[in-house]
Amino acid sequence: MELLNRITDYLIDNELRLATAESCTAGLIISELTRVPGSGQSIDCGLGVYSPQSKNRYLGxxxxxxxxxxxxxxxVACEMAAGALNNNDANVALANTGIAGPNPGxxxxPIGTVCFAWAFRHSGDHYHYCxxxxxxxxxxxxxxxxxxxALERLPHYHRxxxxxxxxxxxxxxxHQAVQRAIVTQLQTRTDIEAQHEMERRRDFLCRIMNESGQTTLVLGISGGVDSTVAGRLAQLAVEQRRDEGEQATFIAMRLPYGVQxxxxxxxxxxxxxxxxxxxxxxxQGASDALLESLDSGGLSFEDPGQRDFVLGNIKARQRMVAQYAVAGTRSGLVIGxxxxxxxxxxxxxxYGDGACDVAPLTGLTKRQVRLLGQHLGAPESLVNKAPTADLESLAxxxxxxxxxxxxxxxxxxxLENLDVSERAFDTIVNTYRRTEHKRQLPIAPD
Structure with missing residues (x-):
């Protein structure tokens, strides 16, 4: 009990909340720690994850x-710890995976081999040890x-x-643990086969139409590679539905702000x-009218740049309003x-271009979207077009x-789990964490 008391005191004294991801020990870390009265205030959760499927499903x-x-x-232990830290209200995570016996792996x-990982959230960054x-x-x-x-080594790595x-x-x-955890959460695959991905994503749209009972797909076409590929997948999906004797229509929308x-x-x-x-x-009319109403309602902006940025987001949301108006009229689903x-x-x-009913390009890197575009036969000028959101009128x-x-x-x-520069890693990870709210449902009370 001396170890358990000491670790409980350490967690409390350092305001640490613990999450565990246990394979070999299958919940024993949490079970042992809770033998100490008062330890519950420093425990967030404990996950017993034996199978590869559960490690992927619950921890990424x-x-x-x-x-x-x-x-x-x-x-694997590092990714387990990263998943436990990212998915729970904890600032320290312990993970293990190993061979307890009676047979070797x-x-x-060898029997008795155990791999450990400790992960900490501190000052806006994540630290991983194994x-x-x-x-x-x-x-x-x-x-x-x-x-x-695992408990005994926690104070050492925390220090x-x-x-x-x-x-x-x-x-x-x-870095590798954080990177792999993020990549898995975004459902990205390092390698894809273009024909298989085309069929899988087309069939996904067909299945969703069938399950939802909706007969129309709606998508705004910008002229970029993403909407070009998603649009072609949508058209192939409705054609397949019609070949199966079902009613299905794809409506593409041009949604310019003034002159595109x-x-x-x-x-x-x-x-x-x-x-x-x-x-x-x-x-343009709807977007400008809303901005003018905000002006007359008393909203003030720091400078013309901020006003233009706000207008850009209004444009994106008006485009989605238009698409949902069409979908609501035609028994449709909006494609993102x-x-x-x-x-x-x-x-x-x-709630602009991030709002949709179905997202058939989920998990694809930009390179892979271009690959699908090439496979589908899209014009080369669109496949390799330099991406631009084109929301800011001043830029x-x-x-x-x-x-x-x-x-x-x-x-x-x-996204392909390759090495990137320190500057790129920091920029990507910091941006990912800062924009987490965009990828989540609205925040609700505990």
């Missing part, structure tokens, strides 16, 4: 990581020793976190997509064009990469 552990490193590995990992140890004894002796060891004395190797592991500067690209996209119907709705690169950076307007056709402060090449490399 990548199947690629499991296949590459094995279930009993520091890489499938890859001949170890591998081998314990002697019978199955339950190994499990108890592993549970106690390293506070002192910022992380070694280069530990920092690298920490890249209108020719939108025309090229529509010619390629060949939608069943095209509606042209100019959102969000893919993994934009999701990672929170590069969309909340027309402003490139996404300028607004993001990092290139899509670096973003895609991050």
């Amino acid at each position: 552990v990548s199947y690629d990581t499991i296949e590459r490193y094995g279930l009993t590995s520091e890489a 499938d890859d001949d990992t 170890e591998t140890r081998r314990f002697d004894g019978e199955r339950n002796e190994v499990r108890l020793a592993a549970a106690h060891y 390293l976190c506070l002192e910022s004395t992380t070694t280069p190797a530990e920092k690298t592991r920490s 500067q890249d209108a020719d690209d939108a025309d090229k996209a529509l010619a390629f997509i060949q939608p069943d119907e095209v509606l042209d709705v100019n959102i 064009t969000d893919q993994a690169a934009e999701a990672l950076m929170g590069f969309f307007t909340k 027309p056709q402003k490139l996404d990469e300028v607004a993001l402060g990092v290139s899509y090449e670096e973003i895609d490399a991050f």
